[in-house]
Amino acid sequence: MIETGQVLAAQLAVFQALLLAASAVHKASTWSRSLGVMRQFGGVPGSLAPTALGTVIASELVAALLLLVPAYRTAGAILAAALWTVYLALILRAILQNRRDLECGCSFGPSSRPLGAFQLLRNGALSAMAVGIAGVSTVAGGVSVELSQVLGGLALLALYGALDQVMALQPLRSGELL
Amino acid sequence: MSFIIASQVVLWIGLIVLGVVCMALARQIGVLHQRIAPAGALTLKQPLKVGDPTPEMTLTALDGSSVQIGGARGGRSQLLLFLSPDCEICGALLPALRSAHGAERNWLDIILASDGESGKHAEFVREKSLGKFPYVLSEHLGRSYGVAKLPYAVLIDEAGNLSSTGLVNTREHLESLFVAKETGVSNIQQFLSQRGQRRASSGE
Numbered sequence: 001m002i003e004t005g006q007v008l009a010a011q012l013a014v015f016q017a018l019l020l021a022a023s024a025v026h027k028a029s030t031w032s033r034s035l036g037v038m039r040q041f042g043g044v045p046g047s048l049a050p051t052a053l054g055t056v057i058a059s060e061l062v063a064a065l066l067l068l069v070p071a072y073r074t075a076g077a078i079l080a081a082a083l084w085t086v087y088l089a090l091i092l093r094a095i096l097q098n099r100r101d102l103e104c105g106c107s108f109g110p111s112s113r114p115l116g117a118f119q120l121l122r123n124g125a126l127s128a129m130a131v132g133i134a135g136v137s138t139v140a141g142g143v144s145v146e147l148s149q150v151l152g153g154l155a156l157l158a159l160y161g162a163l164d165q166v167m168a169l170q171p172l173r174s175g176e177l178l
Numbered sequence: 179m180s181f182i183i184a185s186q187v188v189l190w191i192g193l194i195v196l197g198v199v200c201m202a203l204a205r206q207i208g209v210l211h212q213r214i215a216p217a218g219a220l221t222l223k224q225p226l227k228v229g230d231p232t233p234e235m236t237l238t239a240l241d242g243s244s245v246q247i248g249g250a251r252g253g254r255s256q257l258l259l260f261l262s263p264d265c266e267i268c269g270a271l272l273p274a275l276r277s278a279h280g281a282e283r284n285w286l287d288i289i290l291a292s293d294g295e296s297g298k299h300a301e302f303v304r305e306k307s308l309g310k311f312p313y314v315l316s317e318h319l320g321r322s323y324g325v326a327k328l329p330y331a332v333l334i335d336e337a338g339n340l341s342s343t344g345l346v347n348t349r350e351h352l353e354s355l356f357v358a359k360e361t362g363v364s365n366i367q368q369f370l371s372q373r374g375q376r377r378a379s380s381g382e
Contacts, residue, residue: 109205109208112208112211144183147187148183148186148187148190151187151190151191151194152190154190154194155190155193155194155197157197158193158194158195158196158197158198158201159193159197159200160197161197161198161201162197162198162200162201162204164201165200165201165204165205165208166200166204168204168208169204169207169208169211170211
C-alpha cells in the first residue's frame with residue numbers, strides 16, 4: 001500500500017526534476033548571459049567560467065534524470081539539495097556584501113527585484129524539499145499513481161513559474177503589495 | 179475509485195492551466211512596465227535649479243510649533259508639499275502622502291504648505307486627519323520655489339540643496355521625486371532626454 005508521504009515525495013521529485021531540467025536548458029540557451037552570471041555572481045575567473053557553467057548545467061541535468069528514476073531518486077535529491085544549497089550560499093554572500101542588484105540568474109528572465117528575503121526563502125525551501133524527498137522511500141505504483149505524480153509535478157512547476165514572474169516585477173516603493 | 183482518480187486528474191490539469199494563466203498575466207505586466215514611459219513629476223519653470231541651496235526659513239505651523247525649512251537639518255531630507263483645501267487632486271494625493279510618510283520615515287520629513295486664511299486650513303487638517311504633518315502658511319515660501327500650480331512638491335536633500343521638484347498629481351509622480359534623488363536624475367524631462375540619447379547611440 002502506497003502512503004500519502006510517498007505520493008507527495010514522488011510529486012515533489014517530478015517537480016524538482018522538471019525545474020532543474022528547465023533551469024539547465026535556460027542556462028544553455030542564454031549562454032553568454034549565464035557566463036556573465038558565473039563571473040560576477042559566482043565569482044568564477046573569466047577563463048574558467050565556460051567550464052564551470054558546463055559543469056553546473058550537467059549537474060542540473062544529471063540531478064533531474066536521477067530524480068525521475070525511482071531507483072536513483074535519493075541520489076538525485078541529494079545532488080539537487082547540494083545545488084540549491086550552493087545557490088543559497090551565493091545569494092547570501094551577495095546580500096552580505098551589499099551587492100543586491102547583481103544578476104543572479106535565478107529567474108527565468110530579467111528581474112527588477114534586488115536579491116533579498118524572497119530568494120533566500122525560495123532556495124531554502126527548495127533545498128529542504130530535496131532533503132525531504134531524499135528521506136522518503138520509493139514505492140512502485142500503478143499507472144494512475146504515476147499519472148498523478150507527473151500532473152502534480154507539472155502543476156507545481158506552473159505555479160512556480162507564476163510566482164517567479166510575479167516576483168520578477170518591480171517592487172512597489174511603498175510596499176503595499178508583496 | 180475511478181471517479182476519484184478522474185476528478186483528481188481534472189483538478190491537476192485545472193491547476194496547471196491556472197498556473198500558466200497566472201504566469202502569462204504576470205509576464206504581461208512586466209512587459210507593460212518596460213514599455214510605458216516612467217511616470218514622473220513635471221518640473222515647471224522656477225527660480226531655483228536642482229542642486230541650488232534652498233533659502234533657510236523658520237515658520238510657525240498651524241499647531242504653533244516652529245518649523246525650519248531648508249538648510250542642513252541633521253542628515254534628514256525634507257519634502258515640501260504645496261496644497262490647498264480647494265484642490266481636489268491634493269485631497270486624492272493624501273493617501274499616497276501618508277504611505278510615503280511611513281515608507282520613507284528613516285530619512286525624510288514631510289511638511290505641508292499653503293497660504294491664505296488659517297481657519298479654513300485648520301478645518302482641512304481636522305477633516306483629513308493631517309495632524310501628524312507640520313502645516314505652514316506662507317505666501318513667501320511658495321514664491322521662493324516658484325509654485326504656480328497645485329499640488330506641487332519640493333524635495334530638499336540633507337545638505338539643504340534642492341534635490342528634485344515638480345507637479346505631483348499621482349503616487350507615481352510623488353515617488354519619482356525620491357527616485358530622482360537616489361538616481362541623480364533631476365526630473366522626468368532629463369530622464370527621457372537621456373534615455374533618448376542612449377537609444378540613439380546604441381542604434382535601438
